[in-house]
Amino acid sequence: MRRMNSDKRQLPAMKLDELQALVATWKQPKFRARQILDWRNKGVLSPDAMKNISSDLRQKLKDEICCEPLKLIRRECSVDGTRKYVFALTRMRAAGKMIESVFIPEEKRGTVCISSQVGCVFDCPFCHTGTQGFEANLTAGEIIAQVLAIKADLHAEPLPDELHSDITHIVYMGMGEPMANEDAVLSSIGLLMDKDGLNISRRRITVSTSGLIPQIQRLGAVYPVNLAISLHSAIDDKRDTLVPINRKYSLQALRACLNAYSIGKQRHITLEYVLLDQTNDQDEDVQALIRFVNPERERVNLIQFNPYPGSPYAGTSKQNMKVFAQWLISKGIRATVRRSRGDDIMAACGQLKADTKADSNADTKG
Ligand code: SF4
Incomplete structure (x- = not known):
């Protein structure tokens, strides 16, 4: 049978x-x-x-x-070479559910940003995925299948010579909170690193999380890959709103967790900070951030806010982002302003949300 x-x-x-x-x-x-x-x-x-x-x-x-846990529904290509993929899950209980993945090419590296859940339960108000609500956890096979499908697509249709068409890095920064689907995510990391499989070094794998502390501790014990934290404020009152998991795991608890996370030589933890106009870009915010960061082990990645339809925030101006970064740098903190990629195809950070209505013609029989 x-x-x-x-x-x-x-x-x-x-x-x-x-x-x-x-x-x-x-x-x-x-x-x-x-x-x-x-x-x-x-x-x-x-x-x-x-x-x-x-x-x-x-x-x-x-x-x-x-054999094929995902079906490619659509691919969109940005003018900067970034490719966004919309996939439908094919297993019966999740039939018709959509996820998105992104390939970001640079001169010397190619990064795949993968999803770990359909939607997300945490409802960070600046995040497009959060507005979708939680729909399903992905299996380890569905997580790896994103990487494999993108690999096949890049082989069939490589990018122009000046851009990397190979997958060198994996970031768990697509749809979902990876640490809320920790068993499948840990299993998928093991598969990415498998010598008979894709054989990707743990130094080239990054998990981004809003700060689920017990799960981060388990990740560090099992696969101490690169860690990125969606910080977005170093003031508890503000972070309670911007990153609601902070009400459960406060900045003080996060601080202790980050201090204990094993990073190895010449590596660092990335603190992601999306700059929102008049919200977390004020003098008190940068001062709190300076007090929070451990410059020996951490660096700050300042992210330009990418508005999505109906988003309640506006992004900080480019000029003010530079001032914010300079203030951190003047205190000995490594801070970079992340170049936004693929924003013309809604593939930039915080913009991923599969439009299931637009994609409802998917053939997803289990
Ligand atoms: S930022 Fe991350 S944790 Fe927050 S709603 Fe978006 S996907 Fe979920």
């Missing part, structure tokens, strides 16, 4: 030994697992495209495994 998609293991989340065990039950030689994995690692997930395996084995894969 064929299994439904929701019950099947997902090919993007399988390790070599699991595949070897599976093909052995089908009376196939061990090396077939390696062949399947080689296709998978290139982003080729459809068994029909795996040219060096038999039609019997292809059929077994289709029957027994969910």
Whole structure:
């Protein structure tokens, strides 16, 4: 009897030994697992495209495994080379739900920004994803499938020579709060780092979180990847509004957690700070931030606010952003103003929110 998609293991989340065990039950030689994995690692997930395996084995894969947990609905390309992808989940219980992922090319690196949830429960008022509410956690396979689909797309249609068309870095900064889906996210990090899989160094993986402290502690103990914190204010009263998880885990608790997080040599924790006009860009804000930051271990990434339809905030002017940054730098804090990428296609930071109505023609049978 064929299994439904929701019950099947997902090919993007399988390790070599699991595949070897599976093909052995089908009376196939061990090396077939390696062949399947080689296709998978290139982003080729459809068994029909795996040219060096038999039609019997292809059929077994289709029957027994969910090979393609995502369906590409749409790709949008920015004038700066950034690509935004809208995917639909294919497993039955999440059929029709959309996520977004972004590829950000630079001269010497290519970064994939991946989603970990459909929507988000935390409702940070400046964040477009937060306005969607929480809909579903992604599985580890769905998280990895974003990277694989983008890899295949870049192979099929590379960017111009001056931009990197390879994936060198992964950031968990798309839709959702990664630490609220910690089991799947930890599992996906293990898969990204797997030597038989994508083999990406933990130094090239960054998890961005609003500050769920027990989960950050677990992340640091299991996979101490790069950490980015959505700080956005160093004043509890303001952060309670901007990042509501602060009501549960205050700045003092966050401070202790960051001090204990293992970062290794020549690495640092990034404190993300989106600058909102007349909200968190005043003298008292920069002074509080200077008191909060540990310049030996942390740097501040100042982010230009990217408005979305109906957003209640305006961004700080470019001139005032520079003044804010200079003030931090004058106190010995490494502060950079992040260049906004892909804002013409709503792919910039805080703008991701899959428009399920616009994409409702998706074919998502489980
Ligand atoms: S900023 Fe992060 S935690 Fe806050 S609503 Fe947006 S996705 Fe969720």
